[in-house]
Amino acid sequence: MPDAALDLLRHTFGHPAFRGEQAQIIDQLVAGGDALVLMPTGGGKSLCYQLPALLRAGCGIVISPLIALMQDQVEALHQLGVRAAYLNSTLDAAAAADVERALLAGELDLLYIAPERLLTARCMDLLDRASIALFAIDEAHCVSQWGHDFRPEYRKLTVLHERWPEVPRIALTATADTPTRNEIAERLSLGDARQFVSSFDRPNIRYRVVHKDGGTRQLLDFLLTHRGDSGIVYAFSRKRVDSTAEQLRAAGIDALPYHAGMDAATRAANQRRFLQEDGVVMVATIAFGMGIDKPDVRFVAHIDLPKSIEGYYQETGRAGRDGEPAEAWLAYGLGDVVNLRQLINQGEAGAERKQLELRKLDALLGFCESTGCRRQSLLGWFGEGHPGACGNCDNCLEPPHSWDGTEAARKALSCVYRTGQRFGAAHVIDVLRGSETEKVAKFGHERLSTWGIGSDLDARQWSGVFRQLVAGGLLEADVERHGALCFTAETAAVLRGERTLLFRTEAPKPERRRRDRAGAATATLPDLAPDALIRFNALREWRSTTAREQNVPAYVIFHDSTLRAIAEAAPDDLDDLSRIAGIGAGKLDRYGEAVLQQLFDPG
Known part of the structure; x- marks a missing residue:
């Protein structure tokens, strides 16, 4: 079977070799086993179920949460000559009936279905009468109630294992920390599935x-x-x-x-x-x-x-x-933190969920700072x-510089305290810098001991101090009082001199650059020789025209990386063209002559 998989990869999909753990995942499914796959976006997840669906008897059923994703996948598969279809709300009754007939007649290799539709009695009965090669549950992180894309219908997909226990299943996602991964396995009854966890790194x-x-x-x-x-x-x-x-x-x-x-x-x-x-x-x-x-x-x-x-x-x-x-x-900026905390605290979620979302926000702030x-x-x-x-x-x-911000932090925290923990950063900064604003005068804050003690830093630097104090959990913005800065349990240690702080040095404002409106159509293309660049632009223009004529996304015809390889290689004939990655037999038959024409006469 491995030889058959590699032949199919090369002939149909136009790829010379598998990447990462693709081959092992495909072998697992073809042999009838279940798999849980974590692979970053762009890592080639789709091949992990598309190829086994072609190698196994029957039709691969793909559960996908979004109509746009189904349509794009099906259009891309049609370009390769693969028999694929979808069942969703965009089809009228006659078109849906045609898809159902094709499924029962064994005329489909892959069928994409939304989870809501799959769970209907009509669809269950349809699948009972069909020959099923595998079930693929895409965007599997949607099963996690603690995740950012929770879909309650995903919780009911355990029916796949209960109703069709002999059909292999593969759950795939690009975004899942360890708790979410464990929840996917538990909620989808994939505890015994083989797990394949690729690196989350996207080095490009x-x-x-x-x-x-x-x-x-x-x-x-x-x-x-x-x-x-x-x-x-x-x-x-x-x-x-x-x-x-x-x-x-x-x-x-x-x-x-x-x-x-x-x-x-x-x-x-x-x-x-x-x-x-x-x-x-x-x-x-x-x-x-x-x-x-x-x-x-x-x-x-x-x-x-x-x-x-x-x-x-x-x-x-x-x-x-x-x-x-x-x-x-x-x-x-700090305003983002206030807005998001307000959104979380005013939401309808329970206290446990809110605390989790706040911790995740804090983790993102830590990443930013x-x-x-x-x-x-x-x-x-x-x-x-x-x-x-x-x-x-x-x-x-550009390694950032840091500075000892302990004293500045103590000044900032003291000023927050002296102003009653009732104001946002902008007003507190005005007090620190000794600004004679209308608001300072209204509240008599020019009489505070902290008025003007921070004149050594400009407003931008103080803004960075407060942003980093919030990010570090030493202050929090009270959303009930329009972002008023308040102490936390961590504040006292800094005020007592028991903790030192290092802050990022605020980067200087970048110089303004002239905007070249005339250059707006010039893409940041890969490094190509002048003649190859001419071929690349000609191929892109041809691809755009062809995509509009077919009403399909441009990338389902050829990826930019394939066009670049063609432009660099400048093949002389169809045989040379067929050796370029991304050009399978179906695309060679459909587009080969047109591509060569662009190379011979790029305009």
């Missing part, structure tokens, strides 16, 4: 965290380094999504908004453009993402703080799925060791 992603200082200007300066690239910008609220997308368009960037408050048709049209075209930037809430399989996303930018490290990891993981260099950029290797800190949350010095994060590339 560069992590960068900056402190908010200038709003959209910071984002625009970052986007200057990604002109013409496809990317995602995540924002906290719908209003912020709309305003940011408008500002980016005004700056000459092809930006589109996406959030749950938009009408469904506009939202779907924007998502389609993002998937089908090159160089589109999607500005979105986290409503956009889990089902996005676009491999050539070159950056993910957060202009507001995410809710947790798991959420941050999953969202940034949508960059660089093709293995090419990508960037994760995050801008955050760390002076060490970002990758080491991020992987540590998932229980994976890393030696540090990754060479591909801001702290490794």
Whole structure:
């Protein structure tokens, strides 16, 4: 069977060899065993069930939580010549009946179904009458009630084991710490399944965290380094999504908004453009993402703080799925902390859940304020060791300076106390710096002993002090009193001089760079020789046109990495073209001549 799997990998999928533990996972399923697979985004999870479904008798049933993900997967499989379909609410009765008939007739290799539909009596009866090769439970972390994407329907998927005990099952996720992994195994009755845990590391992603200082200007300066690239910008609220997308368009960037408050048709049209075209930037809430399989996303930018490290990891993981260099950029400030704490505390969850969410937020703050290797800190949350010095994060590339902030912290805490623990950071900073504001005069705070004792630091430096005090658990923002800073159980040790503190030195403001609107269409392409670059651009343009004609995402035709390999190799004929990774027999037959035409006459 291993030889058959490798032949299928090469002939149908166009890949020369398996990656990581793919071969062992496939062998486990083909032999009829169960598997629990943790593999980072872009690691090749889909192959782990698609290929066994083709090797085993019957149809592979894939439980997927999102319609967009199903459609993209099926379109990609059709491009390869694989018989695939989906059953979801986008199909009318006649189309759904055709899919059901094809399943019962043995004419499908893979069928994608939402968990809600699978659990209906009608669908259960349908599967009882079909020949099933395997069950694949994608995005399996949705089973965890403590996770960031909990779907109650996933809890009921134990029915697969109970009703079809002889059918092998595979549960897959890219985001699960050890407790979540254990919960997946327990809730899905996969206690005896073989577990495959790949490294969570995404070495091609560069992590960068900056402190908010200038709003959209910071984002625009970052986007200057990604002109013409496809990317995602995540924002906290719908209003912020709309305003940011408008500002980016005004700056000459092809930006589109996406959030749950938009009408469904506009939202779907924007998502389609993002998937089908090159160089589109999607500005979105986290409503956009889990089902996005676009491999050539070159950056993910957060202009507001995410809710947790798991959420941050999953969202940034949508960059660089093709293995090419990508960037994760995050801008955050103290206001983000106040907003998220308010969201958690005012939510309907129980006390235990709220405490868990607050701990996860604190862990993310620790990641943001760390002076060490970002990758080491991020992987540590998932229980994976890393030696540090990754060479591909801001702290490794530009090691931050630190300073003894003990005395500054004591001044800050004293001022919080003297002002009654009733005010946010902005007012306390005004008191520390001796500013004669209307609010200072109103409350008589110019008469306090702490008024003006912090004039040695500017407002930006003091903002960093308070941000790091909150991140370190020495102050907390009281959401019931509009973010008023309050003491914690840890505060007293600093005031008594029993604890010293090191703070990150605030980085200087970057110099403003001119925005070259004319250069907005020029992507940050891989290093290619001039003639290869011409071929690469011609191939990208042909791919975009072909994708629009077929109404499919551009990447289901060819990934950027495949186009790059073609441009570099400049094959002379179909035989040479067939040797390039990513070109299987189906795609060679469908697109081979057109690709060669682009190489011979790139325009």
